[in-house]
Amino acid sequence: MRKPNRRSRNKSTLPPAAPPIRPGMIGGRYQPLSQAEMERIHELVLRLLADLGLSQITPSLEARAVAAGCEVDDTGRLRFPRAMVEDVIGRTRRKFTLHGIDPAHDIEIGGRRVHTGTGGAAPTIMDFHSGKYRESTVADLYDIARLVDRMDNIHWYHRSVVARDTETVLDLDINTTYACLSGTSKSIAVSYTDSASVRAVIPMLDAVAGGEGRFRQRPFCTAVCCHVVPPMRFATESCDALEAAVEAGMPILLVAAGQAGATAPAALAGAVAQACAEVLAGLILCNLIDPQCRAIFATWPFVSDLRTGAMSGGSGEQALLSAACAQMAGFYDLPNSVPAGMTDSKLPDMQAGGEKGYTISLAAHAGASMIHESAGMHGSLMGTGFESYVLDNDLLGAILRTVKGVEVNEDTANFDVIRDVVMGEGHYLGHPQTFARMKTDYLYPQIACRRSISDWEDAGARDARDVARDTVRTILADHYPGHIPEEVDRRLRDNFNIVLPRARMGASNGIW
C-alpha cells in the first residue's frame, strides 16, 4: 500500500466545505424594468402576435398552427390569438434538465437559476501562435471544446466558431457536432439550419449515447434555431429544422436576433417586445409539435452602432437589452437565454474585460437561465481566441460569486463574533469564523493576479492574457477527453465524413 504523503494527509483532515459557487445559483436581484413596465411590454407582445403576426410560415407548421387556433390573414401572415399565446405560456415546460454527455455536467434550467456558457458563430479566430485572425476550422472547434471541458464556469459548449474547412452544409453540421462531442463531455449545442442535418446527426448522437433511441432519453445536444428573420418573419428552412429537432427530442434554443435600429426598433423597449413576440411565436410552434419539448426562450436583440450600422455587442445598451429580456423571461417564467460578454474589442484587453464585466453581471443578476456568448468571443461575435475562454472563465467565477450573494443569518450577522474580537485580540485573522468562511464564502481566481506590485514585477510584470496563454498551452497539450470509446469513434468515422484526423486527437500530434 502506498504511504499517504503529507499533502493527502492534510487534505483528509480538512472538513468538507461547500464550494463558494456552483452552477445554477439564483439570480433576479437586478430588475431593470418595473412590474408596470413589464406589463406594458407584454401588452405590446400580445398585440404584435395577434394583430401583426409573422410572415413566411412553412406549410407543415401552418397546418399545425391553424388547427390549434391561429389565423392566416390575407397577406399570408400567421397570427396568434391572445388567449392562445397566454395558454401556451401558461402550460409550457418551466424547467428541465439540460443534459451533459457526462451526467456530472447536467444542469437544471428554469426558475431564475443562472448558468453561463459559450455561444456564437464566429467566422474567424485569432491564431494562438501568430496572433493574426484567420478562418476558423473544425480543429479549432475541437480545441475550444477541450478548453471548455476544463473550465468550471463554462457550463455548456455551444459551438462558438464556424468550421470554414467543410464543403457543404451537411458536412459542416456533421463535423461541428462531431468536434463538439469529441472535445467535451458537457452539454453541447449546434446550429442546424436544415432538417436534413438534424436527421443526419441523430444516429451520431445515439451512438455516443449508447445505442438507437438512447439520445432521446438524455438529450445532450441542443439545436440552436434562428427560427425568425426579424422583424416578424419566419425563417423557412430553420423552421423545418426546428420541426425535425423537436420531433427528435432535442432541446431547442429559439433565437430571435434582431438588431436594434436595423431589424428591430432603435427604442430598447420596442426591441425587447419584438424579440419576445418572435420567440413566443417559435415557442408556440414547438409546443404544438411536442408539449413536453425542452424549449429555451432565447431573446437575443443586438445593438447597432447607429453611426455605422455595425453591431456593438459590448455597449451599455446591449447590457440593458439582455438584462431586460432576461427579466421578461422571468415574467413569463420560461427557461431562457440572453447574450452577454460580446465585446467589441478584437483581443482580450481592458475594453474586452470591462464590456464583458458589465454585460455579463447585469444579465446574470437579472436572472437569465443561460447566458450565451459569455466566454471566448471577440469583435462583436466575429472572432474568438483561445486565451479568452480561460480569461472569461475566471471572470465568470467572480460574477457568479456575486450572484450567490450575501448570506445574512445568525452566523454571519453575529454580535458575539464582533464583540469577542473587539474586546479580545483586536483582529479577525485567528477567529474560527474567518477560518470557516475562507473556503465557503471566498472564491480564489486562477488567472487574476493578486500579488503585490513588487512581487508582480519580480515575476515578470505579465498581463492576464499572457498568464492565460500558459493555461491554454497546458490544457491543449494534455487534455484529450476519452469519453467517446475508440470503438464508437471508429464507427462514427465509418458512417460519417469526418474531416478531423484521428491523429489530431491525442497528445502525440505534436502541435501543442
Next chain:
Amino acid sequence: MRKPNRRSRNKSTLPPAAPPIRPGMIGGRYQPLSQAEMERIHELVLRLLADLGLSQITPSLEARAVAAGCEVDDTGRLRFPRAMVEDVIGRTRRKFTLHGIDPAHDIEIGGRRVHTGTGGAAPTIMDFHSGKYRESTVADLYDIARLVDRMDNIHWYHRSVVARDTETVLDLDINTTYACLSGTSKSIAVSYTDSASVRAVIPMLDAVAGGEGRFRQRPFCTAVCCHVVPPMRFATESCDALEAAVEAGMPILLVAAGQAGATAPAALAGAVAQACAEVLAGLILCNLIDPQCRAIFATWPFVSDLRTGAMSGGSGEQALLSAACAQMAGFYDLPNSVPAGMTDSKLPDMQAGGEKGYTISLAAHAGASMIHESAGMHGSLMGTGFESYVLDNDLLGAILRTVKGVEVNEDTANFDVIRDVVMGEGHYLGHPQTFARMKTDYLYPQIACRRSISDWEDAGARDARDVARDTVRTILADHYPGHIPEEVDRRLRDNFNIVLPRARMGASNGIW
C-alpha cells in the same frame, strides 16, 4: 463678421437632444439584500453601537457626545443609545450640493442619484514613459487632476495618489490641496489626518473661492476622514481633523475601511454591519458639531484574500460588500459612498477591465451616491496609471448608460412603429424613430473600438490601453486649466510652501 463654416451650419440645424447620460441618474434596481436582511443588519448595527460602542474617543468629542446622551462605559468605550442613533439618522441631511470649483461641476448627492469619481491613496504610479512603478509625486497629482478635468464621467477628483516628494504631513496636505485645486475645476477631496492641516488649507480654499469666508458658501473641497481604525475604535487624530473640518463647513467623507477577515468579520454580512456602525458613529459626531453638515456615509469594507491576508479589491466578494453597503445607505436614505473599480491587476488589462466592470456596475445599480476609486486605480489601490483614467472614463460612461435604464412609454413600446416597418420597408434604418433615438438613447465611446476585425488590423491592431495613451498625451500636452487667476496663484505661492514649480504648469514645460 465671420462666415459660418459648414460645420457650424450643420450644428445649428440639428435639433437639441438630451444627452444619453448625465451625472446623478437614479440607481437602486439591483438589491442584493432583501428588506428583512437589511433590517437584520440594522438590528446588529444598533446593538453594536449601543452595547459595544467605540474606544479612543477624543476628549472634545466625548464631551459633545455625552452631553447629547451617549454613555462612556467602564472600559472607556463610547456607547450610542438606540434612540439617539435612530434620531440622528432621521434628522441628518438627506441631500446636498457637492460643489465644484466651477459651478458647472456641482453635483447633487443623495436620493440614489449615482455619481462616479476617483479615490484612493496610492503610494506608487506606473510611470507613463518607462512603464515601471515609481513613487508618486505632487506633479502626478496635478497631471491626474488635469486628466480628470477632461473626463465627463469622472464627477470629482478625490486625490488618488500620495505625493511622496513632500517632507512633512503639513506640506503633504498643503501641496495635495494645491495640486488638486490647480489641475481641475471639479469638486476635489483631500484626506486630512490632522486638524492643523485643515486649519492651514482654509485660507487657500478661501483665496480660490474669492476671499475670506467664501469657501464656506460653496465648499468645493471635501475632507476625507478615516475617523475609525476598525474594528470599532476611533482614530484620535482623524477625529480632531473631523471636528475642524465640520467646523470649517467642509463636506466630510466619513470612511470606515475595515478589511473582511482582518479588521472586519470574514462573513460579509458582519463586515457590512460593522462598517455601518462605524460610519454612523462618525455621522452622529458630525451632527453634534453641526446639524447642517454635509456628511457622506462612506462604508468601505475591503476584502482580504484569506490565503495571504492581502487586500483583494477586484474580487466578487468586494463587489458584494460595496453593493450591500450602498443598499444599506439607501435603507438609511443617507448621501453615501462605496468603493468600486479597485482592480487587483497592476495594469489596464483584461483582468482590470473585468474587475472594474462588475464591481462598478453592481455598486452603481445598488444606488450608491458616490462611487469612489472608480477610475484610475491599479493593484488594489497600491498604484495608479494615467491611461487608466481615460480607459475607466469610457467604462464609466457605458455603466452609467445602463443605470439610465430602459425607457418604457408610448413612444418606445409602440405598435405602429413595428407594424409600419414590417408592412413597409422591412428595416428600421430609415425610420424617424431610429434617427430620433440615435443621439438620446445611444452612447458612443471614445476609446472602445467598434471597428470590424479587418479595419482594426489595418489600423495597427492596437489594444485599448495603447489608444488611451494617445488621449493622455494630447490632454497633458494641451490642457492647463486657467480657473485660478495668476494673481491668486502668486498669493498662494507667497503664503504656502508650494513645491510644484510654476513653470511646470504650462504647455511650455516640454514634458508632454
